[in-house]
Amino acid sequence: MEREQGALILRRLGLKATPRRLEVMQCLVGERMYLSADEVWNRIRVRLGSIGLPTVYRILDELAEARVITRIFSADRKQYFFMCANQEHHHHFVCDSCRRVVDFAQCGLEGLAGEIASSTGGRVLSHILQVNGLCAECSRTESEVAR
Amino acid sequence: MEREQGALILRRLGLKATPRRLEVMQCLVGERMYLSADEVWNRIRVRLGSIGLPTVYRILDELAEARVITRIFSADRKQYFFMCANQEHHHHFVCDSCRRVVDFAQCGLEGLAGEIASSTGGRVLSHILQVNGLCAECSRTESEVAR
DNA sequence: GTATAAATAAAAATAACTTTCATTTACATG
DNA sequence: CATGTAAATGAAAGTTATTTTTATTTATAC
Numbered sequence: 427m428e429r430e431q432g433a434l435i436l437r438r439l440g441l442k443a444t445p446r447r448l449e450v451m452q453c454l455v456g457e458r459m460y461l462s463a464d465e466v467w468n469r470i471r472v473r474l475g476s477i478g479l480p481t482v483y484r485i486l487d488e489l490a491e492a493r494v495i496t497r498i499f500s501a502d503r504k505q506y507f508f509m510c511a512n513q514e515h516h517h518h519f520v521c522d523s524c525r526r527v528v529d530f531a532q533c534g535l536e537g538l539a540g541e542i543a544s545s546t547g548g549r550v551l552s553h554i555l556q557v558n559g560l561c562a563e564c565s566r567t568e569s570e571v572a573r
Numbered sequence: 574m575e576r577e578q579g580a581l582i583l584r585r586l587g588l589k590a591t592p593r594r595l596e597v598m599q600c601l602v603g604e605r606m607y608l609s610a611d612e613v614w615n616r617i618r619v620r621l622g623s624i625g626l627p628t629v630y631r632i633l634d635e636l637a638e639a640r641v642i643t644r645i646f647s648a649d650r651k652q653y654f655f656m657c658a659n660q661e662h663h664h665h666f667v668c669d670s671c672r673r674v675v676d677f678a679q680c681g682l683e684g685l686a687g688e689i690a691s692s693t694g695g696r697v698l699s700h701i702l703q704v705n706g707l708c709a710e711c712s713r714t715e716s717e718v719a720r
Numbered sequence: 721g722t723a724t725a726a727a728t729a730a731a732a733a734t735a736a737c738t739t740t741c742a743t744t745t746a747c748a749t750g
Numbered sequence: 751c752a753t754g755t756a757a758a759t760g761a762a763a764g765t766t767a768t769t770t771t772t773a774t775t776t777a778t779a780c
Contacts, residue, residue: 442746442757478760483737499701503650504736519689528693534681538704542666546675547709554646556701557685562694589726589777625729630768651767
C-alpha cells in the first residue's frame with residue numbers, strides 16, 4: 427500500500443493520517459499471517475523510533491471497527507488482526523499451524539438469514555464465519571512428517 | 574437433565590461425577606441464554622454451599638473441550654457458554670439484545686471444505702459459524718420502541 | 721474399608737488489554 | 751505560512767478475566 431493510499435483511507439474515515447497509523451497499516455498490508463497487537467508493535471517500533479503499545483491497540487481497534495482490517499479468532503482468545511485486499515463480502519481460511527490467512531468468497535450463507543428469520547421470527551444482523559485447517563504448505567509438511 | 578444422566582455423560586468422558594460438575598451441568602441445561610463463568614458461579618454457589626470460581630472455569634473448560642457445551646462468541650471477548658440438547662452438527666443464532674441462543678441445523682457449508690481444499694490445496698479441519706441478530710421477541714420489542 | 725488418582729479450595733499470579741491525563745501533532749482556517 | 755483546536759499519543763497505572771500453584775479432600779475401583 428502506498429502511503430498516500432493509506433492516508434486517503436484514513437481521511438475518508440475521519441481519522442488523521444498520522445505516521446503511527448500509516449505504519450500500522452503498512453505493517454499489515456502485504457502480511458500473509460495474522461498478527462497480534464504486540465507483534466505489530468514490535469515490528470513497527472524499530473522503524474518509528476518509538477510508539478506505545480496502547481497506541482497500537484487503539485489503532486488496530488479503530489481499523490477493525492472501520493472494517494479496514496479483520497479480527498481473526500484463535501483458540502487462545504487473544505486478539506489477532508489481518509488486512510485483506512478483498513473488499514467484497516468474504517471470509518477467511520486460517521492455517522492452524524503457520525497462521526496464514528487465505529480469503530475465500532464462497533460464503534454459503536446467502537439463504538441462511540432468510541431461513542432463520544422465517545423459522546425463528548428473529549432478524550439476522552451479522553455472522554461470524556471462519557474456516558480453519560492446514561494451508562497447502564503445512565498440509566504437505568505434515569504428510570512428510572507422517573512418513 | 575436428570576442427575577444420573579449427567580453422571581453418565583461425565584463417566585463416559587472419563588471424568589468423575591462430582592457434585593460441582595453435576596451442578597454446573599444442571600445450571601446450563603434448560604438455560605436458554607448463554608452464561609459467563611461467574612454467572613454460573615453465582616447461580617450454583619448458593620445451592621452448593623461453596624465452590625471456587627477457578628473450579629467453575631475448569632469445569633466449563635472441560636465440558637467445552639468434550640463438546641458437552643459450546644462457547645459463544647461475544648464482542649466483549651469474554652468466555653460464554655451454552656448447552657444445547659441438539660447433538661447433531663448445528664450452529665447458533667444468538668440474540669445481541671437478550672443473549673438468547675437458538676440452534677439451527679442448516680450449516681450451508683457442506684461443500685465449502687471441498688472447495689477450499691481444491692482451490693487452496695489446504696485441508697479444512699474445523700469451522701466457526703455463529704449468526705447474530707435479534708430474536709423474535711427482541712425484534713418485536715424494538716419495533717415497538719421505534720414507533 | 722482403603723488406596724489412589726482425580727478434583728477442589730484458596731490464594732496468588734498472570735497477562736492482555738484499558739484508562740487516565742498531560743503533552744504533542746495534524747490539519748483546517750485565516 | 752502561522753496558528754488555534756480537536757484529535758492523537760506517551761507513559762504510567764489500573765483493571766479484570768482467567769490461570770496457576772499447592773495443599774487438602776473426595777469419588778471410585780478394588
